Amino acid sequence: MDSLVPGGTLGVVGGGQLGRMLAEAASPLGVDVVVLDPTPDCPACPPAADQLVADFDDPDALASLAERADVVTYEIELADADALESLDAPVHPAPDSLRTTGDKLAEKRALADAGLPVPAFREVHAETDLRDAFDDLGSPLMLKARRGGYDGRGNHVAATVSDAVGYFDDLTGLVAEELVDFERELSVIGVRGDDERDAFPVVENVHEDEILRETIAPARTDDQTVERAREVALDVLDALDGRGVFGIELFELDGDVLVNEIAPRPHNSGHYTIEGAHTSQFEQHVRAVLGLPLGSTELRGPTAMANLLGSGAERPASLAGADDALSVATAALHWYGKAQVRPLRKMGHVTASGDDTDTALTRARTARDALDFQ
Structure with missing residues (x-):
């Protein structure tokens, strides 16, 4: 494939928000982004060249997207x-990788x-399967819907069958x-290019109610664990197909x-890379799927x-406190442009840096805590 920089279309x-940040990363490379999303004026619209308004699985809309994209x-x-x-059109990462990771049972089996x-x-398909699982794996268990879960939806810790x-x-x-x-x-964040693979630093995540709240880079753990995590991440890349970044x-x-x-x-835990790494996960994804050399x-x-x-209650999204948040040293605000705010919906994020992780985390928390919704 000839170089698509500049002049390509993704x-x-x-x-x-991920489509929005992909479009922001593609623009400096001279790459246009066209998105397909059922929500008119979706968050990716401002930086994207165009939007096709259709369901994600609409065959005609997908064919139109493929006609316009390299x-x-x-x-x-x-x-x-x-x-x-x-x-x-070429699709990356490979649809088979999506097929595997979109089914938590298939994913676990492929990794094992x-x-x-x-x-x-x-x-698990029936109560007898669940009883056997309690017998084999102990109680309580983490139960997950095979498909469709995210941000904790479809996950439940159960101690009994009735629960x-x-x-x-x-x-x-x-x-x-x-x-x-644990x-x-x-x-x-692992990345596979045309004939190379790499991984961003190992980071630490803080979840509450199974929703990611904070990411700290690098992770506050020992060198041996970091090496092992990187080794496993690279092995995961070998178990999947196609180019792009993978959140592991x-x-x-x-x-x-x-x-x-x-x-x-x-992945949400890779957002720190926009300010924190030499190449953001979004630019890296654009580079990888287009067959370009990977960045650092x-x-x-x-x-x-x-x-x-x-x-608070669902209502039109109106952000307050941006001036105070941006007054925090090194703080960067990323607003996702969603029209409605509702409880626990991801509306944006902030990053901050420092001489050490404690300073960076304190600054990020201070900036986040300055923000609220009117």
């Missing part, structure tokens, strides 16, 4: 792998088959995992790591990211 299935990618797992596979460390798991039935209603299509007593949550969530325990989940796209994954310095989550 088609993106999904026009949320390469198609996706920023949401609701994209349809079978439909993507039928397009006349590749010899990668994962929590013990069992397939699980009360939460899920239907037990068909679940995965039961041992509940891991020391900390880690993640790595890990559990640290007893000096080792387990793979929790994988996203075949830019090196960290500029200690950096922290704090998510700005919605609060």
Whole structure:
């Protein structure tokens, strides 16, 4: 393929905040982004060249996107792998990677088959399966819907069968995992290019109610764990197909790591890279899917990211406190342009840097806490 910089067009299935930041990263390279999203004037609209308003799996709209794009990618797992596979444009990461990671059971099996460390798991379709899982893996268990879950939706810690039935209603299509007593949550943004692979620094994540609140780069752990996490992340890349960045969530325990989940796209825990790394995860994804040389994954310095989550009743989004947030040393604000605020919805994030991780995290928290919704 001839170089697409400048002058190329990248088609993106999904026009949320990840599509917005992909378009922002593509623009300096002279690459236009066209997004497909069912929400008119979606968050990606301002930096994107155009939007096709249609469902993520609309075959006619996907064909139109492929006609306009040199390469198609996706920023949401609701994209349809079978439909993507039928397009006349290259699709990266490969639809098969989306097919695997979009099904938590298929993902766990693929990782286990590749010899990668994962929590013990069992397939669940009925109460008898769940009882067997409690017998084999202990109680309580982490139960996950195989498809469609994100930000904690579709996940539930259950101590009994009745607890699980009360939460899920239907037990068909679940995965039961041992509940891991981890020391900390880690993640790595891995990247596969045309003939190269790399990984951004190992970072530490802070979740509450299974929603990411903060990311600290680099992770506050020992060198041995960092090396092991990087090694596992690179092995995960070898188990998947296609070019692009992959968000790899890990559990640290007893000096080792387990793979929790994988996203075949830019990931919330990689947002720190916009200010914190020499190449952001978004530029890296654009480079990778277009077959361009990868950029440096090196960290500029200690950096922290704090998510700005919605609060209060659903209402038009009006942000207050930006002046105070931006007065914090090194603070950078990223507003996602969503029209409505609702509880725990990701509305934006802030990053900050410092001479050490504690300083960076304090600054990021101070900036985030200065923001609110009117």
